[in-house]
Each structure stands twice: as structure tokens, then as C-alpha cells.
Amino acid sequence: MMHSVMSRASNWRLLNNAAAVLLSVAVLIPAMASAGETLSDSRRTDLNHLLRQDCGSCHGMTLKGGLGPSLLPEQLAAWDVESLAAMILSGNPEKAMPGWSGLLSDAEARYLAQRLLEGDVQ
Amino acid sequence: MTAHLGKMVRVWSLLVLLTAAVISHAGASQVLRGTGDLGLIIERASGSVVIIETTGQTKLGRVEGLGDLSHASAVFSRDGRFAYIFGRDGGLTKVDLLRAEIAARVIQSGNSIGGAISQDGRLIAVSNYKPGGVRVFDAENLKMVADIPATMKDGTLSKVVGLVDAPGQKFVFSLWDAGEIWLLDFQAGPEPALSKYRNVGRNPYDALITSDGRYYVAGLFGEDGLAKLDLWNMDAGVSRILDGYGRGEEKLPVYKMPHLEGWARAGDYLFLPAVGRHELLVVDASTWREVQRIPVHGQPVFAVARPDGRQIWVNFAHPRNDTVQVIDVPSMTIVKTYTPGKAVLHMEFTPRGEQVWISVRDDDRVDVYDTRTMEVTQSLRAEKPSGIFLTARAGRTGL
Structure with missing residues (x-):
């Protein structure tokens, strides 16, 4: 049970991190499209x-x-x-x-x- | 009476105006002068040249309409009156230095890289990238006399570099893609005899001919070494000199190809830019062996000797192209380092060596240095100046 909570927590963290990564990619893409920015x-x-x-x-x-x-x-x-x-x-x-x-x-x-x-x- | 006076004043005014016009016209076209102290500055970005004289260090005129002059160079008619200017876009323009006007102009190819004038002054040869080969023109009217495609064994055309004139109505040049040296001989008339020297080394990038017209030496980009042809002994073929200089050392990226034209011979030594290294190679001119290397500020582009051979002036490739260094030949040491400005592209000595003219592209300026005091004596405005060419070249083989 404990393990499962931890696991969920770490999954959540992972998801959060992934979202952060996705977000930064989303921010980066327009910057790349006009790399001069x-x-x-x-x-x-x-x-x-x-x-x-x-x-x-x-x-x-x-x-x-x-x-x-x-x-x-x-x-x-x-x-x-x-x-x-x-x-x-x-x-x-x-x-x-x-x-x-x-x-x-x-x-x-x-x-x-x-x-x-x-x-x-x- | 008043009316009469008014009329007289008008007549006088007209006379004065007419006289002024006649005088100014005469001033433009009828002052007698020689051509020995003339020259020109290429304005690479605006397709124009500035005509200069080195006695008073002034500009005499400007000629426009020469096309793409990036990497342009010039040779002179034997009387020093006409310059033949080789543009990047295949343009070949004959400029009258005394009248400051274009005397003839042809677009002879799609992409070209310099040329040469024959020993007798009657032929102009142009080195082409596209279509790869050499085309030869009548110096009088720029009508084509001969077309020599640089056809390789696989049928494609090679880019041609390092074209020079040689005694006996010859032109010698190198094939960048094929690694060959070809020799055109016009002694027998407009149908040239062609000799080919194969497998001289990978990617010859430029060449020089010694001032006696005897040795043709091509620098190799693809190998550490140079290919040498003895024109007094052509059956001996091409031999390799400085074979493997710097072998095993890491080369730096080469952001600009060095030039061998305008190469320096001082006394017993030749000074050559090392490809991809911050060094000048010093070569014994009798044995063609490396004597020493001189560490310099960057990758050398031009190393030119003051005509007396006492000094070598060197400029450098991007990104170190704001600097010029002067080497004292007897001691083989750097005695002066200048930073004239961004993009120093070319240096040209007056024939007796008291002045050197230096172009500073990004500052739109040409500076004249006194080579004894080492001070700048004059600065002239020019738009994105690159090559500087003086009529003294007219009397020299290979220039």
C-alpha cells in the first residue's frame, strides 16, 4: 500500500516533469521556427x-x-x-x-x- | 545706355561660362600624364573600381558597372593604360585608366576566378569555375580566341585555379577537382598546344610562378605539400615539394583559402602561407626545402615581400582578419603588428617599396603606409575595398 502511494506520487512527479518538458518544448518550437529570436x-x-x-x-x-x-x-x-x-x-x-x-x-x-x-x- | 550695359554683362557672363566649360573639359581629358604611378582599387560590393595614383596618393576617378567584383583581380596592358578586370560573375572588363571609362566588356562565363595576360600583351586568359576551363581573349577587343574546357576523365568539367602567364606565350593553370596542371602554349598562333600533368596532388587551390618565369608551384588543399613544375625542363614532369609538412598535426578549419599569387621571395627564401595553420613556411629557394616556420597571428592569406626583400607583410583569414604583421627577413622575427580594422583583404607595394597600400573592407578604407617609418601617411575612402593593383604589375611575369 505504502509502496503503491509512493509509486503514485513518483508517477505524478514524472507526469509533472513530462508536462514541464512538453511545455518547454512547446515554448521552444516557435523560437526554433524563427531561430533568430x-x-x-x-x-x-x-x-x-x-x-x-x-x-x-x-x-x-x-x-x-x-x-x-x-x-x-x-x-x-x-x-x-x-x-x-x-x-x-x-x-x-x-x-x-x-x-x-x-x-x-x-x-x-x-x-x-x-x-x-x-x-x-x- | 543702361540697357546696353545690361546686354554687355549678359554677353560677358555667357563668355565666362563658356570659357569655364571649355577649361574644365580640357582639364578632364587633355592633361598629359604617364601611367607608371597609376593603379586601381576594387570595390567588391558595388561593382566599381577607384583609379588611384601613388605619387600624390590620391583618387583620380571611379568607374562603375563592372558587375560582381567579389574576389576580383586585375592585370595590366604592357603600356599600363588599360586594366583587365576579372569579376566573379564571369565578367571581363577592360578599363581605360587615363579616361576613367570602360573600353570593352564581355560576360565570358558564369563564374570565374582571375586571369592573366600573355607575355606579348595580346592575349587575356580567364580561369573559370563555371563552365570549368580557360577562355582566351584578344586583348584589343575582348573577342574570344580559344576555349579550353577542363574536361576530366569522367567527362565532367573541373574548376580551374592558379592561372598564370609564363614566358613564350604560355599560360599555366591547375584543375581543382582533377588534381592536374595544364599548360597552354600559344607560340605557334591562335591554336594552342596543350600539355597535361596528371596526379599532381589533391585539390590544388592556387599557384604562383617565380618572377623569372621558371617554376610553377601549386598549393594543395587536400594534402600537405606543393606541386612544382620546372618550365625549363618540362619533360621532368611535376615534383612534390614540402611533402607532408606538418604531417600528423591537427589542421585548423580554413575559413579562407590562402593566396599564392603575390607570394613572397626575399633573397634566398620563399615565404608561403601554411594551409590551416598559424604559420608561415620559409623555404630555401635553391633546394625547395623547408628551412623554418614562423608562428604568426592567424592563418595567413597573403604573404607579400617588400620589393627589396627586407620585409614580409602578412594578412590573415577570418576571424583574425583585422591584423597585419610585418616580418623582418634578416632576423625572421615579427617586428610590427597592426590592427588596421575589420577585414584587411589585400596589400600592394609600390614598385620600389616605399609605400604599401592596404584595404580594410569593413571600414570602407584604404590606408597607405610608409614602409620605412611604418606610419600611415594617407587614408582614402573606398566602398568595401578588396584588391589593390598597381600598373607596375604590367612589367612582371605572373602578375
Whole structure:
């Protein structure tokens, strides 16, 4: 009996925790959908600049490609925010693409991925 | 009487205006000048170039309408009057430096990465990413003379990098995807002879030719080492130098490819940027062996020698691209570290080395340094400046 109460209590705690987790996921999802929300305006300006100027040193300033491939939305049809952000962070040594994890956070990589997929790089 | 006076004043006013117009027109187009101290600054984001002179360190004019000039470079006609500017978008533009206007322009490909002018000044070759290959144009009117697709064994096209001119109407270039070096020879006329050197190493990313036109050296991104071709002994093929430098050491992510054009030779030594390392490689120019490495502030992009060979000036890749370091060659030590501003992209010496011009992209500024006092003597505004090219290049092989 005692055991059962304890068990119920712990189940309740679990349920509570699960609800808390669900709640935070629910809060996080819209934040992820526009990953920039956690980034300050000035950081976003920096990242937009980085995209054109520094990603641009291999992919072209207008992202039409250079030594690296074009990053225009029509070229990225096979990618989503998750996979593109992962590529930005880890790179591809076979293709001379550096991993940016030493310089960019997850949220920043997601922000860049989203800008690329939307074709909004100005 | 009053009416007559009024009429005279009007006539005089008109005369003065006309005279002023004539004088100002003459001033724009009829002042005689040479081209030896001229040059240009690429404004990468606005598709324009600023024409400069290094005697008074001033801007003479600006030419617009050159397309996408990110990563643009230039070569000069042998008389130093015309610049041939290679844009990223395949644009090839011939600019008249004296008139500050476009003399000819073609869009010759979808995506390009620099070019070269032949020894006799009659041919302009452009290195293309898309479609991968080299196209050669008449320097006079930019009509295409030859089209050489960089076809690989599987039938696809390779991106072409490291295109330089060589003595005897030759052009030499490297195939990024194929790992090959090709040589085009126009000595016999517009139908070039083509030689291919295969398996030179993985992913050549840029190349240099020594100023005597003898050695073509391609840097390899996919391997630690460089591929060398002796143009005085072409049958010997391509050999590897600095094979396996830094082998077993962890490379850093490379956020910007180093450049070998504008490479530094000072006395007996060559100074080359190490790929993925905060180091300059010092190479004995007679044996092609590594002598030492100099630790520097970041991953070097350009290492350029003052023309007398006494100093090497180095800039760096993102995110350490706000800094320039100066190495004293006799002591092989860093004697000066500058932080000119965010995104230092290029450095160009005047031919006798008393000035170096440095572009600071994100500050929209070009600074001129006195290389003896090490002080800034002039700052010019330019929009997102990148490459700086002086007409002294006209007389030099490989530039």
C-alpha cells in the first residue's frame, strides 16, 4: 500500500516533469521556427554580414557559388534547417568546407541556415 | 545706355561660362600624364573600381558597372593604360585608366576566378569555375580566341585555379577537382598546344610562378605539400615539394583559402602561407626545402615581400582578419603588428617599396603606409575595398 502511494506520487512527479518538458518544448518550437529570436539584433546584423562576406569568400558574395557550391535556395532543396545547420557547424573536410562550431553557436548556425533556405541574404 | 550695359554683362557672363566649360573639359581629358604611378582599387560590393595614383596618393576617378567584383583581380596592358578586370560573375572588363571609362566588356562565363595576360600583351586568359576551363581573349577587343574546357576523365568539367602567364606565350593553370596542371602554349598562333600533368596532388587551390618565369608551384588543399613544375625542363614532369609538412598535426578549419599569387621571395627564401595553420613556411629557394616556420597571428592569406626583400607583410583569414604583421627577413622575427580594422583583404607595394597600400573592407578604407617609418601617411575612402593593383604589375611575369 505504502509502496503503491509512493509509486503514485513518483508517477505524478514524472507526469509533472513530462508536462514541464512538453511545455518547454512547446515554448521552444516557435523560437526554433524563427531561430533568430534568441539572437540580438546586432548579432543578426553581424551574421548577415558574415554570410555575404565570409561564406561569400568561397560561395560567392551573392552566394551563386565559387570554389564552393551555390547556396541559393533552389540549390538547397534537399536540405532543411537542421541538416544545413549541422553542415555549417561540422563542415565537410572532403569539400574544403570548414566546420564553424568554434565560431558559431547552434542558434547562430540555425539562423544562417534559415536565411539561406529563405534566400534572404541581404 | 543702361540697357546696353545690361546686354554687355549678359554677353560677358555667357563668355565666362563658356570659357569655364571649355577649361574644365580640357582639364578632364587633355592633361598629359604617364601611367607608371597609376593603379586601381576594387570595390567588391558595388561593382566599381577607384583609379588611384601613388605619387600624390590620391583618387583620380571611379568607374562603375563592372558587375560582381567579389574576389576580383586585375592585370595590366604592357603600356599600363588599360586594366583587365576579372569579376566573379564571369565578367571581363577592360578599363581605360587615363579616361576613367570602360573600353570593352564581355560576360565570358558564369563564374570565374582571375586571369592573366600573355607575355606579348595580346592575349587575356580567364580561369573559370563555371563552365570549368580557360577562355582566351584578344586583348584589343575582348573577342574570344580559344576555349579550353577542363574536361576530366569522367567527362565532367573541373574548376580551374592558379592561372598564370609564363614566358613564350604560355599560360599555366591547375584543375581543382582533377588534381592536374595544364599548360597552354600559344607560340605557334591562335591554336594552342596543350600539355597535361596528371596526379599532381589533391585539390590544388592556387599557384604562383617565380618572377623569372621558371617554376610553377601549386598549393594543395587536400594534402600537405606543393606541386612544382620546372618550365625549363618540362619533360621532368611535376615534383612534390614540402611533402607532408606538418604531417600528423591537427589542421585548423580554413575559413579562407590562402593566396599564392603575390607570394613572397626575399633573397634566398620563399615565404608561403601554411594551409590551416598559424604559420608561415620559409623555404630555401635553391633546394625547395623547408628551412623554418614562423608562428604568426592567424592563418595567413597573403604573404607579400617588400620589393627589396627586407620585409614580409602578412594578412590573415577570418576571424583574425583585422591584423597585419610585418616580418623582418634578416632576423625572421615579427617586428610590427597592426590592427588596421575589420577585414584587411589585400596589400600592394609600390614598385620600389616605399609605400604599401592596404584595404580594410569593413571600414570602407584604404590606408597607405610608409614602409620605412611604418606610419600611415594617407587614408582614402573606398566602398568595401578588396584588391589593390598597381600598373607596375604590367612589367612582371605572373602578375
